[in-house]
Amino acid sequence: MLFNYIKIAWKVLLRHPFYTFITLFGITLTLTVLMVITSFIDHLVGSHYPEYKRDRSLYIMNIALRDSARTSMNGGPVSYNFIKEHLKTLKTPEKVGFSTMINSANSYLNGRRIKVSTKYCDATFWEVADYEFLEGKPFNEQNIANGEHVVVITDAMKKQYFEDETASAIGKSIEVDNEKFKVIGVVKSAPVTRIMTFSDVFFPYNLPKSNYQSKGLQGNFTAIILAKNKSDFKAIQDEFDASVGRIPLPIMNWGNRYDIIDIKAQTYTDTFLNGLLREGQEIFLYVGIFFILMMLMGLPAINLVNLNVSRIMERASEIGIRKAFGAPSSSLAWQFIIENIFITMIGGSFALILTFIIISIFNDSGLILHADLSINFSVFGVSLLVCLIFGLLSGVVPALRMSKMKVIDALKSS
Amino acid sequence: MIKLSNIEKVYQTSNIETLALNNINIDIKKGEFVSIMGPSGCGKSTLLNIMGLLDEPSTGTIAIDNKPVEKFTDKDLAYLRNQKIGFIFQSFHLINDLSILDNVEIPLLYRASTNKSRREAAKEALEKVGLSNRMKHFPNQLSGGQKQRVAIARAIVGNPEIILADEPTGNLDSAMGNEILNILLQLNAAGSTIVMVTHDENMAKKTHRLIRLFDGTQVS
Numbered sequence: 001m002l003f004n005y006i007k008i009a010w011k012v013l014l015r016h017p018f019y020t021f022i023t024l025f026g027i028t029l030t031l032t033v034l035m036v037i038t039s040f041i042d043h044l045v046g047s048h049y050p051e052y053k054r055d056r057s058l059y060i061m062n063i064a065l066r067d068s069a070r071t072s073m074n075g076g077p078v079s080y081n082f083i084k085e086h087l088k089t090l091k092t093p094e095k096v097g098f099s100t101m102i103n104s105a106n107s108y109l110n111g112r113r114i115k116v117s118t119k120y121c122d123a124t125f126w127e128v129a130d131y132e133f134l135e136g137k138p139f140n141e142q143n144i145a146n147g148e149h150v151v152v153i154t155d156a157m158k159k160q161y162f163e164d165e166t167a168s169a170i171g172k173s174i175e176v177d178n179e180k181f182k183v184i185g186v187v188k189s190a191p192v193t194r195i196m197t198f199s200d201v202f203f204p205y206n207l208p209k210s211n212y213q214s215k216g217l218q219g220n221f222t223a224i225i226l227a228k229n230k231s232d233f234k235a236i237q238d239e240f241d242a243s244v245g246r247i248p249l250p251i252m253n254w255g256n257r258y259d260i261i262d263i264k265a266q267t268y269t270d271t272f273l274n275g276l277l278r279e280g281q282e283i284f285l286y287v288g289i290f291f292i293l294m295m296l297m298g299l300p301a302i303n304l305v306n307l308n309v310s311r312i313m314e315r316a317s318e319i320g321i322r323k324a325f326g327a328p329s330s331s332l333a334w335q336f337i338i339e340n341i342f343i344t345m346i347g348g349s350f351a352l353i354l355t356f357i358i359i360s361i362f363n364d365s366g367l368i369l370h371a372d373l374s375i376n377f378s379v380f381g382v383s384l385l386v387c388l389i390f391g392l393l394s395g396v397v398p399a400l401r402m403s404k405m406k407v408i409d410a411l412k413s414s
Numbered sequence: 415m416i417k418l419s420n421i422e423k424v425y426q427t428s429n430i431e432t433l434a435l436n437n438i439n440i441d442i443k444k445g446e447f448v449s450i451m452g453p454s455g456c457g458k459s460t461l462l463n464i465m466g467l468l469d470e471p472s473t474g475t476i477a478i479d480n481k482p483v484e485k486f487t488d489k490d491l492a493y494l495r496n497q498k499i500g501f502i503f504q505s506f507h508l509i510n511d512l513s514i515l516d517n518v519e520i521p522l523l524y525r526a527s528t529n530k531s532r533r534e535a536a537k538e539a540l541e542k543v544g545l546s547n548r549m550k551h552f553p554n555q556l557s558g559g560q561k562q563r564v565a566i567a568r569a570i571v572g573n574p575e576i577i578l579a580d581e582p583t584g585n586l587d588s589a590m591g592n593e594i595l596n597i598l599l600q601l602n603a604a605g606s607t608i609v610m611v612t613h614d615e616n617m618a619k620k621t622h623r624l625i626r627l628f629d630g631t632q633v634s
Contacts, residue, residue, distance in 0.1 A: 004516065004523060011511035321507050324468055325521040325568070326496020328489045408469040411507065 002338065009339035012315075013346075023307065027347030028354060030300040031390065035355040035375070035383045037296075043193065043373045045269045050131045050190050050197050056230050057128065058237070058265040059196060060087065060223040062274070065251060065258035074253060077101055078263070079219030080205065080212035086243045087223050092236045097121070097128035098223040100210060102199060105177045109161055116157060116176060117192075119199035120210035128224040129197045136170040136185035143184070144204045151181035152202040154189040156370065176201060177209065192369040196222055196268075216253065217261070225265055233267075240265045297390055304394035308340070309401055319402055320410030329403035336402055340395030341388060348387035352380070415576065415607050416442040416465055421474035423460055423630075434460045435471070436630045442609060444575070447602040449618040450611045452627035458611045459580050461627065465609060466499050466578045467491050496524050500569030504581035506561040508553040514540065514564050515549040521572040539567040543597060559590035566597055570606070577601060579610040583617065595620065 013020045047054040063082065064075035077100075087096045099121035107114040126138035131152075139150050151174065159165045161174055169183045181203070190198050205212050211220060227236055244263055251258045266274065273285065319332060327335075352375065359373045375383075423435040434457045442448055442465075450458050463469040464476065467483065475482050478494060486494070500521070501507075508517050518536040527535075540546050543563040553561055562582060569577055579598065583591030595617050602608050610621065618624050626634040 003529075004519075007516070008509075008511060015511070317507065318509050318511075321509060322520060322524075323492065324466070324495060324501050324507075326492050326524040326572075328492040328524070330489070331524060406469075408463050411468070411503070 005335045005338045006342050008318075008335070009342045012339065013343065019307075023304065023343065024347050024350065026300050026304065027344055027390065028350040030296060031344075031348050031351035031383065031387060032354045032358065033296055034386050035351055036358055038382045038386075039355065039359055039373050039375060042376065042378060043191070043371070045272055046376075046378065048191075048194075048372060048374075049188070050129045051194055051224075051268070052130045053128065053226060054268045056227045057268065058093075058225040058227065058233060059268055059271040060225065060263065060265055061196070061271050062263070063217055064262040065217070065253065066260040066262060067257060068259040070260065072256065074218070074256065074258065075262075076218050077220050077222050079214055079216055080210075080221055081215065082217045082219070083221055083223050086240065086247075087225065089243065090225070090236065090239050092227070092232055092239050093225045094228045095124050095127055095226040096223055097124035097126070097226070098205070098221050099125050099196070099199075099202075100205070100220045101222060102195060103220070105201070107161065107174065107176045114160055116200040117198065118176065118201045118203060119197075120203045120205040120207065120212070122205050125197075125202075125224075128226045131187040131190070131197075134186045134188055135168055136183070138185050139204050144206055147206065148204070149179065149181045149207070150184045150204065151176075152185035152187060153183055154187055154200050156189040157200040158183075158186050174201075179209075189370045191371050193371070196224060217247070217251070218253075237265050297386070297393070301390055301393035305397045308336075308394065308398035315402065316405065316410045316413040319405055320407055320413075323405075323407040323410065332403040333396075333399040336399035337392065337395040340399075341391035344387050344391035344394070348383065352383065355383075415444045415446075415479065416440070416609070417475075417477040417480070418461075418465065418471075419475045419477075421461075421464060421471045421476070423457070423464065423469070424472040434630050435464070438474070438632050440465075440625060440632070442576075442607060444607055445602070445605060446623060447599070447608045447621040448610070448623045448625060449621040450609065450625045450627065451613065451615070451618050456627045457630040458627055462578050462580050462609060462611050466501055466576075467495055468501075492524070496521060496572065498574050498576055500572065500574040500577045502562070502565050502569045502577065502579040502582045504584040506553070506558075506565045506585075508561060508564060508568075510553050512552075513549065514545065514551050514553070514556070517553065517564060518567045518571050520568060521574075525572065535571050536567070539571040540564070542570065543567045557590075558586050559593065562586060562590075562594055563597070566594070566601075570601060575605075575607055577606050577608045579608065581611050581613065583612070583614065591617070 060078060062075055063078045064073050066073050083098050090096060099119045103118045105116055105118045107116050123139060123141045123144060134155055138152055143150050153169065153174065158169045162169055162172065169186050172183050173180045174183060192198050203210065225236060227233055244261055247261060249259055322332060356375055359375065363371045363373055418438055418440045421435055421438040422433070425432045425434055438461060450461060452458050460469065464471050475484055477483065478498060483491065483494065515536050518539055519532045522532040522535060537546065537549065540549055543566050545560060545563050545567065548556065548560065553564065556564065583594050586594065598608055598610065599620065612618055624634065625632060
C-alpha cells in the first residue's frame with residue numbers, strides 16, 4: 001500500500017515538471033533556512049569542542065548586585081575570591097574549573113603586531129574543557145604554585161607566531177604584552193563563539209596581570225561546574241545558593257549600597273539566554289521564536305496547501321476511482337498525507353545537501369573564527385522532524401478536502 | 415440482491431429543480447443479468463450509480479442483501495462497494511499513472527491482503543480477460559477495447575457478487591463490443607449478478623431482463 005502511494009506520488013511529480021520544480025524549490029529553500037538556523041543554534045548551545053560535557057555542566061558567568069528596590073544594578077563576572085570561597089568549596093560537583101573572560105593583548109613578531117585573545121585559567125579548567133593537545137600538556141597545580149611563566153597556545157596562534165609551523169613549539173618562548181612565556185602545550189583551536197573556553201593563549205590564573213587578587217565579589221572570572229551527572233544539578237544549585245546566602249549583606253561598593261545578590265549556576269543554554277534577555281523577558285523570546293517559525297514554516301506551508309488544494313481537481317478522477325472500488329475517506333487522506341511527506345522528504349534531501357554546502361562555505365569564510373558548524377545527529381533529527389511537520393502541515397487540509405469529495409462528483413469531474 | 419424502493423433523485427441548481435428519477439422500484443435477484451435502456455438523459459446512469467452506492471437518492475431506500483443502507487457510514491459504504499460491487503465505466507476510468515497490473519489491483523488495496531496475493535489475483539483477472547501479456551503496460555498504450563477489458567479485470571478481481579456496467583461497449587466498435595459482452599455473459603454464467611446500462615437493443619436482448627426508463631420513470 002505504502003509503495004503504491006509513493007509510486008503515485010512519484011508519477012504525480014513527473015507529470016508537471018515545472019510545478020514540481022516550484023514546489024520542491026519552495027520546500028528546499030524553507031528547510032535549508034531552518035536547517036542552517038538549527039545548525040547555528042546547535043553550534044551556539046550544543047555540546048561541541050572543547051565543551052563536550054555541556055550536558056552535565058553548570059556555568060557561572062555573571063553576578064549582579066542590586067539595591068533593595070531593584071532600581072540599580074551592578075553586574076559582571078565574578079572574582080577569584082568568590083570562586084575560591086563559594087565554588088571551590090562545593091562538595092556536590094565533580095570538579096570546578098575557572099578562567100577569565102576573553103581578554104586581548106598584543107604580541108610582536110619581527111616588528112609586526114599580532115593581536116591575541118588571552119585567558120587566565122586554573123589547572124582544573126583543562127579537565128572541565130576537553131581541549132585536544134596537539135603538542136605538550138596543560139599547566140598543572142605545581143606550575144601554578146611555582147608562579148611559572150608558562151603558556152598554552154592554539155595551533156592557529158602557533159601558525160601565526162612561529163615561522164616554522166612544522167617544528168614543535170614546546171619549550172619555545174612567546175612574548176605577550178612585553179612579557180616572555182614558555183610554551184608548554186599546543187591545543188586545537190576552538191570557535192570564538194565558545195566564550196567560556198575560547199582563547200589564543202592560556203596563562204595560569206595567578207600571573208599578576210590577571211588581577212586575581214582583587215577584593216570583592218566582582219572580578220573578571222567565570223567558572224564551569226562539572227556535575228557527576230545531570231541529576232545532580234538541583235543539589236549543586238541548592239548548595240551554591242546556600243553558600244551565596246551566607247554572604248553578609250548589605251554590600252557597600254564604591255559608595256553604593258547593595259542588598260541583593262543575583263547569581264545562578266545555570267546550564268549553558270540558560271546562561272546564554274540570560275545574557276541576551278533580562279528576567280521576565282523570556283516571553284518575548286518565545287513569541288519571537290514562534291513568529292520566526294511561523295514565517296519560515298507556516299507561510300510556505302499555507303502556500304503549499306493552496307497549491308495542493310487548487311490541484312485537487314486534477315486528482316479527482318483518481319479519488320473517484322479509488323472510492324468507487326472501496327477506498328474509505330481515511331485511506332485517501334493518508335494517501336495524500338504520505339504523498340506530501342514523500343515530496344517534503346525529497347525537498348528535505350535537497351535541503352540537507354544545500355545546508356551542507358552553505359555550512360562548509362560558512363566555516364571556511366572566517367566570519368566566525370574557527371567555526372565548526374555541522375550537520376550532526378541532532379541537527380539531522382530536528383531537520384527530519386521539521387520535514388515531517390512541514391509535510392503534515394501542508395498535506396492535511398488538501399487531504400481532508402480530497403477525501404470528503406463525493407464519489408460521483410469526483411468521477412464526473414474527470 | 416439489490417432492492418430499490420420508491421427511489422427519487424432530484425438535482426437542484428440555483429432555481430431549477432430537475433427530477434432525474436421518479437418512483438423507481440426494482441428488485442435485482444442473485445445471478446440475474448439485467449439491462450437498463452432508455453434515451454439519453456433519461457436517468458440510466460443515475461440509477462446505476464445509486465444502485466452501486468456511488469450516489470445517494472433524494473428519497474427512497476436501497477437494500478443490498480436485504481439490508482437497508484441509508485444509515486450506513488462512509489466507511490460502511492466503502493466496505494460494501496469494496497466487497498460486493500465491481501464497476502465498469504463507459505470511459506474506463508483507469509489511472510494513467512499506474513500500470514495495468516497496478517490498476518487492476520486497486521480494489522484489493524483496501525482489503526486485508528498481502529502484496530503477493532494481490533499480484534496473483536490481479537494477474538489471474540487479467541488472464542480471464544485475455545490481457546496477461548499487457549500487465550506492465552500503461553493505459554495510454556492500450557486500445558479502447560483493451561482498456562475496457564482492463565476495467566473488467568479490475569471489476570472482477572475482488573470476486574464481487576454484483577457487477578455494474580455503465581455502457582461498457584459505448585466507446586467501442588461492434589466487434590469489440592461483442593467481445594466485451596461475451597466476457598460479461600461468461601461472468602454471469604459463472605454466478606455474477608450483472609446490471610448493464612446500454613443503448614444497444616441487440617445486446618439487451620441477450621440479458622435476462624430489460625428495464626426501460628423514460629424521463630426518469632420506469633416504463634417496463
